[in-house]
Amino acid sequence: MSQKKAMLIDLTLCVGCNACQGACKEENRLPPNEEKYLSLTAYTALSKYNDLYIRRMCQHCEVPTCVSVCPVGALSKLEAGPVAYDGEKCIGCRYCLQACPFHVPKYEWSSTKPRIQKCKFCASRLAKGLQPACAEACPTGATMFGDRDELLVEAARRINAEPAKFVPRIYGKDDVGGTSMFYISPVPFEQLGFDSRLGKTPMPMLTMSALSKVPNVLSVGGVMLGGIWWITNRRSEVQAHEAALKKGEAYQREDNP
């Protein structure tokens, strides 16, 4: 299990049978109703754009935004690829909901002990050497599970084999620094509700540019403020001394008219 795992979703192969959602719901013991959008009870959902079915779920980013923003480390990136969540650590600040570029985490708003819910990339199945429930259930191979490197090669192979059929882009290859979910599509991704302006830099880098300055502020700032105090303090000491001297002279003059 040292290899990083991923999934390739070939939109041209998806027939919209919803078997993936059914299997997901069964695996995660969720109510079996069919849902079109991600929710507390749908870790994956199929929505239709013209003639295409788009399957969504957590992207399991390589450098996950949610993991970086969580103040208590309730979210973590596992070696095999999944982004895991520990509800026992979570304080409920909801920064992950605010920050996730894909709007994936959903919050148990109606609970008094709320947690977030999202796709787990079947981490427990992966640990047993099984593939995720959705990939296993897919009858057409539209969702394919495998090693990350190999799936990238496979995606590129499919695009190159039929350049007329696909737009020349693997979504998730390096968006926000790369994800574990790759999509290949016959139409531009922007038309399918994918955010294609996210860029290739992992989001956490934006924060790190500010956070990395914290030690500098502390050390340089501390020395500088200390120095300023030293100088200004010396100045007022001198002033006080001079004032005292003057006072002394005045007294002397009064004493000896």
Added chain:
Amino acid sequence: MRIRLLPRITGWHPIAITLILAGTIAAIARFTYGLGATTNLSDEFPWGLWIGFDFLGIGLAASGFTIVAAVNLFHAKEYEPIVRPAILTAFIGYLLVVLVLIIDLGRPDHFWHPLVMWNPHSVMCEISWCLMLYTTVLSLEFAPIILEKLNIFSPIKWIHAISLPLMIFGVLLSTLHQSSFGSLYLIVPNRLHALWYTPMLPVLFFISCIASGVSMVILESLILSRGRRDFLPTPLRANLAKIIAVTLAVYFVVRVQDLLTRGALHELTTLTYYSIAFYAELLIGFVIPFALLLIERIRTSRRGLYTATLLVVVGFAFNRMNTAITGLEQYPTQTYFPSLIEVFIMLGITAVGFSAFSFIVKHLPIFEAVAASPRIPTEAVAGQPEPIFLSREGGDLESS
């Protein structure tokens, strides 16, 4: 001297009690039924009014570190009379913000987790730590005022011994988390409107908190010296006003230059919901008060200063609410407007703050001990530690 021109809040007590009661009931509802049933927060809008309130509270409490730094680190001793009011404002402000943060958390019972579970990559983690540490610093800075009243002097000596590193630490912590509130939004370039999203957010948050913090001190001094002796001489207040004017000018330049370099200036050529919100914020909070404060007659007039600093505070509130709410409204499919319970909790806590302030001012030597000239005679304090906290050996020139 009584100033009748300033608006006077009459019947404050019944209003405060009503607000606090309503807030308490709202808070009970929030804890009983959860966030979903009592707030208008949602997956699309996970942060709302309360986060805006936190920004506001922390920004207005910035007086705590700016005045302490000015008086005790830069030795601008003439401002000593406002050190205690500034520390008190900051202390109350921070306690209330921590309270609101805990109410806002989905799991208030887990509020202590950041203490033991660290994630150094998280701005939220840094803010939690700074808030906890700085509130501790403020309580140590404030403690001598209570201890003095109770005639317990030995801990004061102890606090006094560490006061210099304590103050420096407090100023650094403030610098960090004041700017970090801006850094919170660095990670949402895809959500926050271009008029507010900028890599400069932490810098802008820091500069503006100085202007708002000092404005709060001026406002307080104006309101509280109504009907009693003015504890802050007019020339000093006029000087503080100059500092605000300079800060506002610096902010304006940084902000506009940033818009220019990011190419976001075109957002302002058409009148949209966002550009109007931006203009309102910049005109009310920065341009108009800056223009006003350039005029000497306004800097030296109580009414003029009252207007100008109030504008700064209101504009500051606009700025923070725009960053926390308006600027994010473009992205989600759902818009957000706070629920009554959210509003009541916020108003109730604000009322607690004001009541606590007026109560403490009445019962502890916040203004009296350092009221301008006649210093406490040297003989009276001989043998005891210097009763005026944070004045160290300086300041008391006459008595040496």
